[in-house]
Amino acid sequence: MRDAALPIDDRGLAYGDGLFETVLVRNGQPMLWNYHMARLEDGIERLSLPRPNFKAFDALPAQCGPGLKVLKLMVTRGSGGRGYRPPEAAGLRWRWTASTFQPTSQRWFEGVDVRCCELRLGIQPRLAGIKHLARLENVLARQEWQDDSIAEGLLCDSQDYLVEATAMNLVWSRQGRLETPLLDHSGVKGTLLSALDDAIDLHWVRERLDTLLEADAAWLINSVQGVWPIRRLVDSAGCVLKQWSLESNDTFRHAAHRQLGYPLNLGD
Amino acid sequence: MRDAALPIDDRGLAYGDGLFETVLVRNGQPMLWNYHMARLEDGIERLSLPRPNFKAFDALPAQCGPGLKVLKLMVTRGSGGRGYRPPEAAGLRWRWTASTFQPTSQRWFEGVDVRCCELRLGIQPRLAGIKHLARLENVLARQEWQDDSIAEGLLCDSQDYLVEATAMNLVWSRQGRLETPLLDHSGVKGTLLSALDDAIDLHWVRERLDTLLEADAAWLINSVQGVWPIRRLVDSAGCVLKQWSLESNDTFRHAAHRQLGYPLNLGD
Numbered sequence: 001m002r003d004a005a006l007p008i009d010d011r012g013l014a015y016g017d018g019l020f021e022t023v024l025v026r027n028g029q030p031m032l033w034n035y036h037m038a039r040l041e042d043g044i045e046r047l048s049l050p051r052p053n054f055k056a057f058d059a060l061p062a063q064c065g066p067g068l069k070v071l072k073l074m075v076t077r078g079s080g081g082r083g084y085r086p087p088e089a090a091g092l093r094w095r096w097t098a099s100t101f102q103p104t105s106q107r108w109f110e111g112v113d114v115r116c117c118e119l120r121l122g123i124q125p126r127l128a129g130i131k132h133l134a135r136l137e138n139v140l141a142r143q144e145w146q147d148d149s150i151a152e153g154l155l156c157d158s159q160d161y162l163v164e165a166t167a168m169n170l171v172w173s174r175q176g177r178l179e180t181p182l183l184d185h186s187g188v189k190g191t192l193l194s195a196l197d198d199a200i201d202l203h204w205v206r207e208r209l210d211t212l213l214e215a216d217a218a219w220l221i222n223s224v225q226g227v228w229p230i231r232r233l234v235d236s237a238g239c240v241l242k243q244w245s246l247e248s249n250d251t252f253r254h255a256a257h258r259q260l261g262y263p264l265n266l267g268d
Numbered sequence: 269m270r271d272a273a274l275p276i277d278d279r280g281l282a283y284g285d286g287l288f289e290t291v292l293v294r295n296g297q298p299m300l301w302n303y304h305m306a307r308l309e310d311g312i313e314r315l316s317l318p319r320p321n322f323k324a325f326d327a328l329p330a331q332c333g334p335g336l337k338v339l340k341l342m343v344t345r346g347s348g349g350r351g352y353r354p355p356e357a358a359g360l361r362w363r364w365t366a367s368t369f370q371p372t373s374q375r376w377f378e379g380v381d382v383r384c385c386e387l388r389l390g391i392q393p394r395l396a397g398i399k400h401l402a403r404l405e406n407v408l409a410r411q412e413w414q415d416d417s418i419a420e421g422l423l424c425d426s427q428d429y430l431v432e433a434t435a436m437n438l439v440w441s442r443q444g445r446l447e448t449p450l451l452d453h454s455g456v457k458g459t460l461l462s463a464l465d466d467a468i469d470l471h472w473v474r475e476r477l478d479t480l481l482e483a484d485a486a487w488l489i490n491s492v493q494g495v496w497p498i499r500r501l502v503d504s505a506g507c508v509l510k511q512w513s514l515e516s517n518d519t520f521r522h523a524a525h526r527q528l529g530y531p532l533n534l535g536d
Contacts, residue, residue, distance in 0.1 A: 004276065005275055006276060013342075014288070014401065016403060047407075077407075122454070124405060126387055132404055134405075136395060137395070142353045158426070
């Protein structure tokens with residue numbers, strides 16, 4: 001149901017017992033739809049949620065209307081159960097909204113400043129990769145800074161391995177290789193990252209911050225915002241850890257923006 | 269507002285961005301109310317939620333009606349913000365419900381069988397102790413078994429240290445000392461546990477399962493169910509790891525049940 005309220009006993013609200021997807025939709029056409037539905041299906045299996053009628057979801061993008069929109073689809077285990085124990089015959093509950101969206105396009109070409117967060121993500125392989133509703137770590141991390149000149153915050157896990165940014169994935173280039181952090185311990189596996197993994201040669205690595213500082217270039221990406229090259233990385237006190245020039249970033253942005261229908265070059 | 273629905277953009281639903289308390293209420297009188305409000309206040313500070321009018325909460329137990337009830341109070345950061353970033357002028361949103369409650373009293377005297385969960389809790393000091401809404405780990409852990417003869421599941425963290433059960437705290441007696449796991453890395457600090465910590469000599473320890481197996485007695489406790497002595501501990505395959513006799517458990521149950529107005533002895 002579109003925009004409909006949720007009962008107070010909904011398990012999505014009570015425990016974060018559900019999943020969501022945010023999909024870029026251009027004139028009723030969803031971007032990376034198969035990747036969004038694949039991640040949703042993976043999450044449904046891993047949480048043992050009731051299986052929905054995916055055909056009903058397929059009809060949603062066309063209902064978003066003209067222009068650029070973000071479709072948010074949320075599924076929860078519904079109501080019931082005894083405490084944390086899920087109900088035996090649960091029905092999946094789902095809701096969706098569509099919002100007008102305007103990407104911050106100057107970030108594609110001018111890059112962004114990024115801060116290292118103090119919060120360390122807990123290691124939880126059972127939840128890693130999927131986009132579940134229990135995202136309080138991300139909220140706490142995003143609360144660490146108010147300075148609007150900082151676009152994103154970089155997150156490591158409790159063993160200090162790089163994971164992601166608060167709402168984006170991280171990719172860097174090092175010695176001619178494109179590398180991205182493994183997302184099997186924590187973090188969300190973004191759909192743009194998955195699509196790029198199928199399209200180009202991407203290496204999944206478990207590395208700490210010192211490796212990122214050796215990179216020739218670094219980017220934050222997601223399926224709604226596109227690609228933001230990192231211009232400057234600062235620590236939590238604001239001290240600059242690394243500056244990158246933005247000269248040689250075009251190939252990676254081209255590959256990613258082709259997936260989203262975003263401009264490849266400034267002025268396109 | 270009692271029982272009222274939540275809008276789809278509520279941040280409690282979207283991200284688990286909120287807190288809850290479940291309070292035992294007897295004929296309109298709340299048990300351990302000050303401890304529940306203290307934990308809620310601690311959570312509000314640690315999540316930087318807007319401060320509520322606690323006096324409005326104080327009026328709720330009397331509205332629960334006669335008999336034994338569980339009052340569930342839920343607070344969220346409300347709607348708004350840009351993604352994970354909280355809105356600048358958020359208003360706390362709160363809801364409550366009251367349900368008739370009947371404790372499983374035979375467990376107080378006959379004890380329970382408990383299973384070791386396979387899931388390991390992520391280590392997250394920023395969220396440890398408070399009762400936030402992002403409890404998907406507990407849901408996954410509670411899904412591990414369906415056998416109704418198993419009352420609870422024991423949880424360790426990703427470093428294999430004992431933490432709690434899915435919905436209760438753990439206390440054991442060893443060499444004449446009452447010990448309970450430190451809750452500064454993960455887990456929820458139960459209000460009955462906090463009240464006992466003020467009333468009796470309780471030692472906070474970081475120990476693994478092998479220490480529990482050396483205990484002379486062990487209990488699961490919470491402020492709604494009271495005290496369940498552990499009779500048998502099994503591993504995730506159902507093999508018995510330890511059996512305890514229930515002879516010498518009276519003193520601890522007495523101390524805890526006095527806090528809740530529950531019977532001290534069978535037949536009381």
